[in-house]
Amino acid sequence: MPELPEIEVLKRSLEPRLAGRRILEVRIHAPALREPLDRRSLMSLAGRRVERLGRRSKYLLVEIEQGATLVIHLGMSGRLTLAPVATELEAHEHLSFRLDGGERLRLRDPRRFGLAFVASTDGLEADRHFRHLGAEPLSPVLTGGQLAALAHGRRGPVKSFLMDGRLLVGVGNIYATEALHRAGIHPSRSVARIGAERWQRLAEAVVGILERAIEEGGTTLNDFTDGAGQEGDFQGSLAAYGRAGEPCLTCGSTLRRMVQSGRSTFYCPRCQR
Numbered sequence: 001m002p003e004l005p006e007i008e009v010l011k012r013s014l015e016p017r018l019a020g021r022r023i024l025e026v027r028i029h030a031p032a033l034r035e036p037l038d039r040r041s042l043m044s045l046a047g048r049r050v051e052r053l054g055r056r057s058k059y060l061l062v063e064i065e066q067g068a069t070l071v072i073h074l075g076m077s078g079r080l081t082l083a084p085v086a087t088e089l090e091a092h093e094h095l096s097f098r099l100d101g102g103e104r105l106r107l108r109d110p111r112r113f114g115l116a117f118v119a120s121t122d123g124l125e126a127d128r129h130f131r132h133l134g135a136e137p138l139s140p141v142l143t144g145g146q147l148a149a150l151a152h153g154r155r156g157p158v159k160s161f162l163m164d165g166r167l168l169v170g171v172g173n174i175y176a177t178e179a180l181h182r183a184g185i186h187p188s189r190s191v192a193r194i195g196a197e198r199w200q201r202l203a204e205a206v207v208g209i210l211e212r213a214i215e216e217g218g219t220t221l222n223d224f225t226d227g228a229g230q231e232g233d234f235q236g237s238l239a240a241y242g243r244a245g246e247p248c249l250t251c252g253s254t255l256r257r258m259v260q261s262g263r264s265t266f267y268c269p270r271c272q273r
Contacts, residue, residue, distance in 0.1 A: 002074045004137070004170025005213035006224050006232065007055050010080060012214075014227035015053040017082055018062065018105070022049045025098040033094060034075060034113050041118040042095070045070060057133050057169035061124070069121045071129065075113030077223040081106060110223075134167040142168075142207050144200030151191035151199075158194060159187035159260055162206070171206060173263050174219055174241045179205040181240035186272040187265045188258075212237065240266040 002010075026046050031037040045064055054061035060080065062070040072080060085104045092110040099105060107116055119127050135146065150167045162168060162176040171179070180187050183205035185198060194202070218224055218232030225231050239249050244257035248268040258265050 001058075001076050001172060002078075002218070002224050003058060003172035003175060004055075005175070005210055005234070006218035007058050007060055007074070007170075008138075008214050009218040009226050009232065010074075011053045011055050011060055013230075014060075014080070014082065014105075017103075017227065018050045018099075019052055020049065022100045023047065023064070023097050024100055027096045027098070028094070029089065029096065030092070030094045032112060033109060034073075034115055035117065037095060037116060038118070042070075042116070044068070045097070045118065056124070056130060057136070057165065059129070063121055067121050069119050069124055071115065071117050071119055071124075071127075072107065073115040073129075074224075075109055075111060075115070077111040078107060078109040078114035079223060079225055079229075080227060081108075081225065081229050082227055132166055134165055134169050137168055137170060137206055138210060142203045144196060144198075144203045147203050148194075148196065148199045151194070155190050155192045157188045157260060158185060158191050158202070159265060161191050163263075170210070173265075174238070175206070175209050175213065177241045177266055178209045178239060181266075181268060181272060182209060184271050184273065187260060187267055189273075240268065242266065 023045050026043050028037050028039055049065045051063045051065055054063060058073060060072045064070060082103050082105055085098055085102050090106065090108050093106050093108045095116050096104045096106040124130055151161055159176050159180060162171045183202040185202055213219060213234040216232060216234040216237060217226060219234040220231035221235055240255060243255050244266055246255055248255055248271055251270050253268055253270040255266055255268055
């Protein structure tokens with residue numbers, strides 16, 4: 001599933017090509033997504049101009065003039081790309097926007113776990129999709145003190161804590177695994193047994209991993225591409241995730257795999273305590 005780095009990469013790849021352009025036509029090809037596409041609100045965007053792009057957690061925000069925001073979530077397998085308007089309809093293409101300049105923005109989602117809806121720009125944070133979301137780790141930059149405050153009174157494993165989107169958004173399984181490996185913290189360690197020094201080390205690792213993933217175009221294990229259809233490269237920089245049985249790049253010990261909350265976790269038994 002695309003996480004924070006992938007949506008940030010998507011935003012940065014699309015914004016220069018979308019901002020200032022007018023939506024000439026909206027077409028709904030297959031309305032069945034996680035939530036059915038609302039024809040009336042989506043069609044209301046025709047004739048309006050794109051002002052800017054943003055991101056909140058794993059949601060891409062396309063701000064449209066007259067106070068509307070097109071919200072897109074890629075789910076498990078979604079892709080949002082720009083293509084010449086004459087390009088043939090893709091398999092599993094659910095929604096498209098014909099733009100001035102001869103291109104169309106198209107949303108494709110084979111597994112149909114994605115979302116696309118229109119919300120009021122001013123009321124976005126109160127929308128039911130957003131009001132439960134936790135802190136952004138990159139803006140402002142996450143600190144150890146912030147992590148410690150979020151963990152206050154809790155006792156669960158630190159990896160589950162990092163992945164709780166009600167506390168901290170966008171740190172999915174891959175990035176939590178990588179950050180804990182970089183910080184030298186065992187994924188099963190209770191948040192009640194982490195001191196200030198470790199919290200700061202973990203905060204720096206989370207920020208560093210997310211920023212590097214963005215620089216390398218995100219992680220493409222299955223479906224993710226940016227707005228131009230380019231895959232990410234961060235999977236080539238993974239130090240722990242998916243590497244069970246291979247040597248740790250830090251100490252040479254054999255990396256191990258375990259399951260936490262139904263998700264695979266990879267760690268070094270020597271480096272991570």
